[in-house]
Amino acid sequence: MKKESATPNHEEKKVRAVPEEKVSEKKQEKKEEKKPEPKPEKKPERTVQRPEIKEPERKAEVKLGLAGHIKGLVFGEIEIQKSDVSDLLDGLEMDLLESDVSYSVTEEIKQEMEKKLVGLKVKRGDVSKSVRNMIKSSLVRISGEKEGADIIDFVNKSEKPIPIMFLGVNGAGKTTTIAKVAKLLIDNGLKVVFSASDTFRAAAIEQMEVHGNRLGVRVIKRPYGSDPTAVAFDAVNHSKASGIDVVLIDTAGRQETNQSLMTELKKMVRVIQPKLKFYVGESIAGSAIIDQVNEFNKELGGIDGVILTKLDCDAKGGAVISIPHATGVPISYIGTGQGYSDLERFDSEKIIGAIVGEN
Template sequence: MLEQLLIFTRGGLILWTCKELGNALRGSPIDTLIRSCLLEERSGAASYNYDAPGCSYTLKWTFHNDLGLVFVAVYQRILHLLYVDDLLSMVKQEFSVIYDPKRTLYNDFDDIFQQLKKEAEARAEEMKKSKQVVKPMNNNLSRKQGNVQNGNMDGGNQKKSGGESGNDHASENFKGRLSENGNLKNNHIGKGEPTTIVKNNGKENGVSNTGAFDVNKLQKLRSKGGKKTESFANKVSKEEPKKTTKKNRVWDDSPKEAKLDFTDPGSENGEQHISVVSTDQGESMMDKDEIVSSDSESESEDEETAKDNKNDGKKKGWFSSMFQSIAGKANLEKSDLEPALKALKDRLMTKNVAEEIAEKLCESVAASLEGKKLASFTRVSSTVQAAMEDALTRILTPRRSIDILRDVHAAKEQGKPYVVVFVGVNGVGKSTNLAKVAYWLQQHNVNVMMAACDTFRSGAVEQLRTHARRLQIPIFEKGYEKDPAVVAKEAIQEASRNGSDVVLVDTAGRMQDNEPLMRALSKLIYVNSPDLVLFVGEALVGNDAVDQLSKFNQKLGDLSPSPNPRLIDGILLTKFDTIDDKVGAALSMVYISGAPVMFVGCGQSYTDLKKLNVKSIVKTLLK
């Protein structure tokens, strides 16, 4: 049974709802659909599943892009209603006839909807019955075709011998055809076409590929002990000249230059002196506004426009391309959008965007443009690129304002430390970028404490201790082979006692498929309830970014004992200075998780941490 059907504008004004259905929806499936799909360019999906306590809904939708209308149907997921797509299409067609932008009430549409619903249900029942009737007929037909192919028209009275398929008559016919076309062997061998072999009583007849590798010869060689192979190998080894060994480099006895010696000077007792980073090392890049120059971008856009015009002229001719750009088309169809969308998909994939994400984005853009009227003096490729640019900007822009410094001061007023947990896979740079975040917080007069909760990897505690000494930040550590959840809890308690404002929790790197370590991470988050769960990922990854983030969120949700588990809140993207224009990992991570990129690591020093410039990323992706 259909729960609800709504018609509203893209601005959020509800024009009509079905009063006779009158079912009160549990939770907020429509609002969730708008936030999670429509606003984040996931509208190309076929449906959306909404789960809430005591209910499970499936939502389907369609757009009238020219009028700016959205049609949404809601029904219980367990029902699998077959007529919903057909009903939405008919409702869209009928409502667009009576739609008036000045009207807000459409009570006269109730009777029309009931008639359309009856027609859709009747059509679905007819299709179901026709499928039930056609199915056995197809089975009988396929069974008869199988008998014909086997040469067995009289119910299988002729028996097959030797486990071979077919009968002697069929093989004789094939031999006759083969003998008639005697040039078959000469024409087909060596041209990359498959070779046909007919077996009769265990013997091979017909064409054989003489150029192929003979397995029987290999077995004979193995039975003889491989003498031929060994002799050939010995022969080759004798013919090979001896390799000349590299002479050892002779170093002069002059002392090393001081500027080339980067080791820490040690005392006579062998103690290492760790240098302390002074507060005047420099301002963190987080506090600097990045300026994006548009000169090169405009030049590339002009070149691309000229190239597209040239291609259009080759394909359609000068007059037809000019007429289409000036007069425009009545409504855009999917076939009009496919060439431009395919080019955009290929461009996104070359910029390291995951293939799955690029395809979904193109489907969403197609859904938002299909049926829309093309403006005059506008080409289809320009319209598609503008729609994709808007979609990428909406995806990468955070849905809510994220200000860590403001949240830190709010937690300080409540008398508790602000807790940040750094999670991620192995080797992405969690500890190094944790130290960068600590340095940035220090620049804003925030008291920071580190918690060494990576009790799994050898040297992890010493690495974090080195960063803490250089930054003159207190560190809480308990060594190795301890429960990281307990260590984090004690660290938070210690921070409350000594007046620390922020606790940065370092965790062990773990692969997304390692269930024991993922269970330990889920326990740490559940026990300590951090204010921010920060996923640290590399900017170098492509398709693997989707797998990492989706499985991290899935494991954190499945392994948590809480009914409302904590998932990833934000992303820290590392090694951003090594990828040139391959910035697609940022888009893939944000799209798959819905979490914003809060920090970007772009170097080796503590100041090399900055914000994500959304405008710059979008321009780079479409360049």
């Protein structure tokens, strides 16, 4: 990786910056000394001293590394200079952009890293490791600043029944995620119903019923074209009457710019007053999710968490850094496949470790 190679190159440069030829060049210069110039006095000092210190160090580092000793104790600390990290930060910038982190977030991270790194004192042999750890901890902090709602915790603490809405653009994975969440709740001993409130897309109600049949969850429905809020209202009333704990409300997926959908969703929020609203977005959409989350967040009075789906589908992962940073909405869960158990609690440490590369 660029990050690793940057430091060794730099060390090499320092070693080569004191070549023996230079010492002899200086001697020749001395012969030609006609004008009394003050400059030559300083240079010979630096050129003579540094190779003698550096050469044995590099050999010893290899030897001590192999023997498993602690290098830092032997070599002391160095202070990181701007020039030491400029290549590395350019590399980080490219890595982040290629991982689908948005441009503005990338620039912010780069500047923050420069501020933190320049002037930092690190063990001489540990520069690249220290820098990588620092980058990792900054990214972990950025992506996990606010903890996303934990459904089980929330449900256990709240008055029942609890309506939970799932929102997002079409095809992001809302209905599948609802089925996964139902499995999670059932496994935790809770009772669930589905509100088939996507009355817009062909086959959406049947899709809900397939999941309902497989999981043993009742589906509350009305014909296509019905008011989605009316379906959710029925589902909440049914839950009150039957001691159901959680109402999982499916919604139609359209673009966030679709005004009639927004109007419909606002009405549902007003009437049903869901206790949690999750935005379901597919990680492969990259930074496009930021605008979507911002729009839904603004229009619907606050999203409690993002569920980022399809992280198993060649997603580059940058969305986990960009979304919390650029929207202020935390990531609660990630979807990692099409099975009912492929839903994980978001763990920023784990996911950033995978992006940055451990070791």
